[in-house]
Amino acid sequence: MYWGKQLGYAVGTLRSQQDTMDPARRQVLDSMGFIWDGVQANCKKNLLALETYKAIHGDLLVQSSFIVPDQDPKWPQDTWNINLGSLVYRLRDSKDSLLPEMRDKLNVMGFVWNIREKKIGSGRTLKISVAKQKQLLQVVEIQYKLQDHTEFTTFGNNFRVPSTSPWPEHLQGCNFNISTFRTAYRMNLLNRSIVAKLDAMGFVWDDNQHQWKLFLEALQIFKNIYGHVEVAKYFEIPAEDPQWPVYLKAMKLGIRVSNIRSRRTSLTTEMTQELDALNFVWDAEELHRQRVLLALTKYQELNDDLLVPQKFIVPEDDPDWSSDLANMQLGAIVNRIRSTKNSLPKEWKEQLNNIGFKWNARKKSL
Numbered sequence: 001m002y003w004g005k006q007l008g009y010a011v012g013t014l015r016s017q018q019d020t021m022d023p024a025r026r027q028v029l030d031s032m033g034f035i036w037d038g039v040q041a042n043c044k045k046n047l048l049a050l051e052t053y054k055a056i057h058g059d060l061l062v063q064s065s066f067i068v069p070d071q072d073p074k075w076p077q078d079t080w081n082i083n084l085g086s087l088v089y090r091l092r093d094s095k096d097s098l099l100p101e102m103r104d105k106l107n108v109m110g111f112v113w114n115i116r117e118k119k120i121g122s123g124r125t126l127k128i129s130v131a132k133q134k135q136l137l138q139v140v141e142i143q144y145k146l147q148d149h150t151e152f153t154t155f156g157n158n159f160r161v162p163s164t165s166p167w168p169e170h171l172q173g174c175n176f177n178i179s180t181f182r183t184a185y186r187m188n189l190l191n192r193s194i195v196a197k198l199d200a201m202g203f204v205w206d207d208n209q210h211q212w213k214l215f216l217e218a219l220q221i222f223k224n225i226y227g228h229v230e231v232a233k234y235f236e237i238p239a240e241d242p243q244w245p246v247y248l249k250a251m252k253l254g255i256r257v258s259n260i261r262s263r264r265t266s267l268t269t270e271m272t273q274e275l276d277a278l279n280f281v282w283d284a285e286e287l288h289r290q291r292v293l294l295a296l297t298k299y300q301e302l303n304d305d306l307l308v309p310q311k312f313i314v315p316e317d318d319p320d321w322s323s324d325l326a327n328m329q330l331g332a333i334v335n336r337i338r339s340t341k342n343s344l345p346k347e348w349k350e351q352l353n354n355i356g357f358k359w360n361a362r363k364k365s366l
Contacts, residue, residue, distance in 0.1 A: 043102055046087055049079040050109060055268065057206060060111050061186035062088045074270040112187075128184050133194045136176055142166060144201045148246045152202035154210060182206070212271070215256055218248050219278050226324055229278050230290045231257045235324055258284070289348055292337075295330050297355060298322070306357055308334045 049068055052075050054060050066085040068075050091098070091106065092113055098106075139161060144153045146166070157179045163172040184190050185205050204210045218237065223229050225243055235254035237244050260267070260275070261284060267275075281287040295314060300306050302320055312331035314321055337344070337352070341359055 043099075045078050045082070046091075047105055047109075048076055049082050049084055049087070050106075050111070052076060052079060053084060054109065056209065057186065059183075059186065060088070060109065061183065061188075063186055064089060064188045073273055074268065128181065128189065130191050130194075133181075133191050135171060135174070136181060137194050137197055138168065139171065139176060140198055140201055140203055142168075150202070151245070151247060152204055152210070154204035154207065157207075214248065214251070215253075215260075216274060216278075217245075218251055218253050219257075219275075219280070221245075221248070222253065222324075223278060226322060228290070229257075230281055230287050230294075232291065232324055232328075233258050238323070289351065291325065291328070292330075292333055293351060293355065294322070295325050295328055296334075296352075296357070298325070299330065300355065306334075306355070310335050 050060060050062075052068075053062060053066075056074060062085050064085040066083075068079045068082045068084055070080050072080070091111070095103070095113055139159070140153055143155070144150070147153065155176070155178045157177070159176045159178055161167050161171045161174045161176070181190070182205050185195065219229050219231075221244060222231060231254050233254045234252075237248050237251045237253055239249045241249075260280075261282060264272070264282060281290065296306060296308075298321060299308055299312075308331050310331040312329075314325045314328040314330055316326040317323075318326075337357075338359055341349070
């Protein structure tokens with residue numbers, strides 16, 4: 001009898017008829033505990049979505065067109081595909097009719113009820129003229145043409161237009177506070193047609209999220225090339241290697257990996273899970289050991305023994321050696337391992353024994 005009924009649609013229709021519905025019919029629904037306010041019906045889920053947005057973006061200035069992405073591990077599954085921009089609009093519109101408990105929770109969260117009264121800095125109202133927005137659009141268009149890719153277009157927090165061609169003379173030397181533009185975007189204060197043109201060029205509105213995506217992409221490519229993500233501290237993405245996208249070249253990936261380890265406790269659960277999915281090595285000591293094992297295994301493969309000369313350094317630009325091991329002072333490392341045998345962790349010694357490491361071997365001379 002009820003198969004094929006679109007229950008969600010039916011409930012929405014009933015709510016829209018609240019003021020004109022026959023009193024007797026409404027009384028029946030009231031007796032069943034029917035919730036007339038759709039926003040409040042999903043209170044817990046909506047609050048969770050808002051909390052997650054704030055954790056990611058740092059505020060609740062939700063763009064009107066924003067929809068929670070599907071299958072995004074940064075967001076709780078219950079919030080996927082919620083039209084959060086529309087929800088925020090409805091919350092503001094129905095402020096006076098919300099349950100006091102709901103209003104209190106939103107206030108504690110820092111919800112912005114009147115977007116036009118939102119202040120920035122020292123009490124200034126955020127206003128960016130259409131003329132200024134058009135100037136930014138012109139700057140982005142030029143940058144888009146100048147760069148070596150079309151994946152995205154981004155700037156730092158501030159951008160000063162160079163005083164050279166092809167930048168227009170009337171803009172040369174002008175400063176653009178990109179952070180302010182991004183804030184205005186989240187507050188839905190920018191001209192829609194200009195935003196659409198910026199979106200078409202992949203303009204980056206959320207730089208933190210963008211940098212994180214680039215970092216994950218770099219790690220994935222590193223893993224595809226080397227079979228692991230045991231990135232050396234000073235590894236820099238090579239500029240001439242065609243295996244890497246142009247926008248990642250020269251990234252100091254090793255330094256970024258080291259920084260991520262040092263601030264592990266500040267990462268969100270979703271960020272940690274994304275790294276774990278790549279078999280990210282959180283322990284720097286363990287990383288060092290794994291890289292030494294890789295180098296020793298390769299040395300043994302090439303020389304049929306592990307009698308590494310004390311001054312041996314993994315060669316650079318040698319096709320027999322993985323480039324991420326280049327310049328490792330393997331001879332000095334082996335010498336240090338032998339001299340500290342008694343203080344080494346048991347597990348580390350077992351790993352070395354498993355590859356046939358010689359603890360008392362006489363070192364070769366060069």
